Amino acid sequence: MLDMDQKLKIFKALSNQTRFMIFKNVFTGGYTCSLDKVQPGVKVNPIATCVSTVAEHFNFSLPTISAHIKELKEANIISVEKKGNKVYIEPNIETIREMAECFQTLVTNFDNNRELFFGDSLSVK
Amino acid sequence: MLDMDQKLKIFKALSNQTRFMIFKNVFTGGYTCSLDKVQPGVKVNPIATCVSTVAEHFNFSLPTISAHIKELKEANIISVEKKGNKVYIEPNIETIREMAECFQTLVTNFDNNRELFFGDSLSVK
DNA sequence: AACCTTATTAGCTAAATAGCTAACTTATTT
């Protein structure tokens, strides 16, 4: 279970548009790491990308993107793995699954409490 | 459906500990508006609270809490309604339901894509 | 009418954030 501090980090990480876009594209496979074509020996998740490939998609400097990726990593939204020269980035789906559960639990409990209190369901508005 | 801008506002709103605690307690009914006891005529959701009641639970000034509540309102996480002297705050469960759906959709799509690509399910790790 | 209660607005400060360039480290290629 994510504790409050972890959740705060996740919310903060996703509250910046640049980081949100990186997150989005890492999770949906929006970026492919162009150099992998010439490095067929590197074994890596096909959805994985690397820092400079991400940076190619933004009008921000590499250090800026690198710092954003670090923050996403520290929020446990993505994982990184260094292979040779490059740092590969993979989505951390477990964390997202937990976020989905948190919100869903909140909704379910809210509806149950409401039903208990009012004796009807929320959907009958 | 929440667009990116709305999501960014929600993440930002929930990324601050004080706002997160207000959010938590508004949604779980952690605060009761003490003065409602002597104002039985006011018709209000029993989970509702008001700005100064929230502020009683923090070591921050009323203006600070008021500003935080404003930000939660602008992120559509809570609704406010002025009745007489007071501003009543209610949780906006629909927004939370949408957040749960967003995250769940991301997880589901991720798993489906993975299954399509690898021909197995994620749970078999 | 005068006063209290509730909340917001305005204006301030310290700290955090998001961007940058330059310098550096570590692999890889030539």
Add this chain to the structure above:
DNA sequence: AAATAAGTTAGCTATTTAGCTAATAAGGTT
């Protein structure tokens, strides 16, 4: 060995943020 590529670190600046107090507005209450 020298050059190139990929990332990170350090140090800087402008902007935003989160807190505060004082002042104001608008409903109650006495």
